[in-house]
Every structure is written in C-alpha cells, then in structure tokens.
Amino acid sequence: MTYIDPHIHMVSRTTDDYQRMAQAGCLAITEPAFWAGFDRSSPKGFFDYFRQLTESEPRRAAQFGIRHFTWLCINPKEAEDPGFAREVMSIIPEFLDRPNVLGIGEIGLNKNSRNELEIFEAHVEFAAQRGQLILVHTPHLEDKKKGTRLIMDAIRRHGRIDPGRVLIDHVEEHTVKMVLDAGFWAGMTLYPDTKCTPQRAADIFEVYGTERIWINSAGDWGISDPLAVPKCQVELRRRGHTEDLVRRVSLENPRTFLRQSAKFDVR
Amino acid sequence: MVHDPPTCPAPRSRVIDLYFMEHRAKVLDIAAFLDRLDRAQDDIGREDFRVRGLREAIAILLDGEGERARRVLDLFSDPTEGPLDSAAGMKGAYGVYPGSEP
Numbered sequence: 001m002t003y004i005d006p007h008i009h010m011v012s013r014t015t016d017d018y019q020r021m022a023q024a025g026c027l028a029i030t031e032p033a034f035w036a037g038f039d040r041s042s043p044k045g046f047f048d049y050f051r052q053l054t055e056s057e058p059r060r061a062a063q064f065g066i067r068h069f070t071w072l073c074i075n076p077k078e079a080e081d082p083g084f085a086r087e088v089m090s091i092i093p094e095f096l097d098r099p100n101v102l103g104i105g106e107i108g109l110n111k112n113s114r115n116e117l118e119i120f121e122a123h124v125e126f127a128a129q130r131g132q133l134i135l136v137h138t139p140h141l142e143d144k145k146k147g148t149r150l151i152m153d154a155i156r157r158h159g160r161i162d163p164g165r166v167l168i169d170h171v172e173e174h175t176v177k178m179v180l181d182a183g184f185w186a187g188m189t190l191y192p193d194t195k196c197t198p199q200r201a202a203d204i205f206e207v208y209g210t211e212r213i214w215i216n217s218a219g220d221w222g223i224s225d226p227l228a229v230p231k232c233q234v235e236l237r238r239r240g241h242t243e244d245l246v247r248r249v250s251l252e253n254p255r256t257f258l259r260q261s262a263k264f265d266v267r
Numbered sequence: 268m269v270h271d272p273p274t275c276p277a278p279r280s281r282v283i284d285l286y287f288m289e290h291r292a293k294v295l296d297i298a299a300f301l302d303r304l305d306r307a308q309d310d311i312g313r314e315d316f317r318v319r320g321l322r323e324a325i326a327i328l329l330d331g332e333g334e335r336a337r338r339v340l341d342l343f344s345d346p347t348e349g350p351l352d353s354a355a356g357m358k359g360a361y362g363v364y365p366g367s368e369p
Contacts, residue, residue: 080354112345113354141360145344174340194362199286200336206274238285240276 001243003250004266005029005229006258007106007135007169007187007216010057010068011049012036017219017226022064024230027251028266030069030258031057032106032135035077037221043087046074050091054098067266069258071105071135072096079110079119086119089126096130102261103127105135106169109147112139117150124158133261134166138175140194148175152182165260169216170195176208185257189218190228198232202239210245214254270333297325320363 002025010018010031021029031053033046040046053070061068072095074088095101107123109116127134139147151168155161168179169187172195179186188204189195196204201215217228225231229250236246258264275282304318324339332338345364 077358111351111354111357113351113357116354117350139360141362142343142345142364143360145341146347149348150350172340173334173337174344203275203336240281 001025001230001233001246001250002027003229003233004254004258005217005219005226006167006214006254007032007189007218008226009034009218009220010061011052012221013219013226015060015063018061018064018066021226022066024227026066026229028067028069028264029061030071030102030135030254032071032137033073033075034106034137034220035075039078043084043091046088047091050095054095054100058100069100069102069264071103071133072101073104073107073123074119075106076108076110076116076120076137076139080113080115082115082118085115086122089119089122092126096132099263102258102264103133103135105133105167106137107134108137108151108169109139110137110143112143112147112150117154120151121154121158124155124161128158128160133258134161136166136168138168138170140170144170144172145174148178152178152184155184156182164212167214167257170218171204171213172196173200173204176204176213180208180212184212186213188213188215190215190225190232191218192223192225198228198235201232202235202241205236205241205245205249210249210253212253212257213249214257215249297321316365316368317361317363 004027005021008029008031010029033049033053050072053072058068072092074085079085104123104127107120109120124134136151138144138151148168155163155166163183164185167185167187170189171179171186176186188201190198190201215229215232217226218224219226219228233246233250255266277285320343324342327338327342328335343363
C-alpha cells in the first residue's frame, strides 16, 4: 500500500533510505526544517540548509519517484537567542515561493523558555501574514505536556490562526486529546524509544479515532526508523483493522491536511 | 477496566498471542535493570529522580485503573505552568521531571 511520510528529515538519511522507502510504497515526504544536532554558527548556515531543502533534496527524492516537500523556520532548539533567530527568519521570504515549500515548520518549543516562546509567536505571525500552513514541534519527554499547552495558548492568543491549518506534532497519550479537542490536526511520531511505537500509535487510533490525525517517522540523525509508517500499517493490519482505516491514517489524512497548500499536488 | 464496546478489533486472546512475548521481555528488562542498579556502587547517595519515577510508574501499572499510558506520561511530566526564564545551555530532556534535582 502506498503512503506519505509527512515528517522526515531526509538530509540526515542516506540515499539507500529513499530507495527502501520507495520500495515500501512511499509516494511523498514532507521535511520540516530542524536542528542538525549542533548549533549553527551563523545565519548563513541556514541559507545553505534552506537551499538543500528546496534544491538538492527534491532531486535526490525524485530519483526514486518520491515527491519531496518542505517547511521552513528556525527550529526551537536554536531559538534561545532571539536576535540570531530573527536574522534566520529574515532569510525565509526568499525561499517561501519555491515550489516545494508548504509552510512554516517545525516551529514550537524545546525547553519551554520565554525566548523560545517569543520566536514561536513571531513565526506564527509570519505565517498568518502570508497565509502559510503551520507544522508545530512539541517538546520532548517531560517537557511535552506543558509545552503543548503553551503552544496552543499562544496560537489562541494570536487570534487569526485557523486551527485546521495547524498540525501539532509528536502527540502522545497525554497530549493527543487536548490537541484534537481544540480543533488542531495531530501528528504521531513513531520512534523506537522516545515517542510513540507503532503499537502505541495503533492504540491511540483505537481510543481517539482517526479524524485529523496522521503518523510520521520523523526519521533524522538520531535513533529513528524511516520505514516506521509502513511498519505501523502492518501493525494495524495484524490487529484486524480495515484497509480503509490503514489508508486513511497513512495516506488520505496527510493528503487532506497538506492539500490546503496548493503546492501539494500528490494524487 | 473493560472498554465497552471494545475498540481494538482483535479479541483478547489474539492480543495476548500477538504481544505477550514482547512484553514478557520488556518486564525482564526492567527487572534486570533494577537488579543492575542494586549491584552498582552507590555514587549518588539517594535514589535518582528517574528511578524514583520508574518505580512510581510501575505502581500505576498495577493499580487496576485504565489509561495507564496517559497516567504514566502525566507522572513523568513537568507540572509547572509558566515558561522558563531561560533555556541557555539546555537542549535535552531527562524523561522524568526532575523538580529541584539534579
């Protein structure tokens, strides 16, 4: 069965991964801008990174018939210095009209600090002014629940953001309900250790339903699995879920959200 | 705690067949981890907040109530509300809210 991986960091993955993903049925991926595992020393580092996301990765993916889309921002782990972060943000307009850029992301919080929140709010305003979709990163582990609340409060305070155009990612059992109840889209990240396993994602579908929710691998430079989405498809099937449900959560739901950008033309 | 109607399409016997061995292994991993801690030299002088959190989480598994995964995640979560004054020098997370530790 075909699928979309709506959150994966292919700049950190090998070309073999593209090949294996294509063989597993991947039609398209979307790649949010993120932390590279180290802090970049200059905003120029982000200029090159944005070129990589909008020029070289789409070419690499196309070799295997995979469509590549991206999201731009300065990620929350490098947003503690607001001056630096705003310099990076000033680069984004130059790239925003490129054909594979779907919106602003993955913005959000990491340690839930005042500076991170200031830059998150600046990104939200930036997206609102330009009518962009938003992809939100929520903090890791013990910081997630508080951070998810702070993020949702900030979007509500902004007042001009349609929650149906915001995907709040990395939800788990303690945050999924609050995200869905507030009208946002929710993403479940399938990580071996630190987020949801395919089994827990299947559990969450069983408890909270399949409306406005997707699964992704968020494969990156850490311990992660670029085939996590097809593995979750297998998990759902072996429990007896229907092909219709499997297709909904791994293909139709991401397509429904992403098609709110006219650039996302994957059939 | 029983869900009525059931939301998992597999019957209970199938769920056990599918997942028992995997979770038997995970329970043994936790048991061996706690044994390993007992065998290690104590250079802390008190129970680490992460291990304390793990022991409290195990109690949740055995209390007979539902929503265990959500309640364990809530147990591990930062209960404070306002943003931190600064995250300078902070990148990672511990997995359990440290409170005033470390």
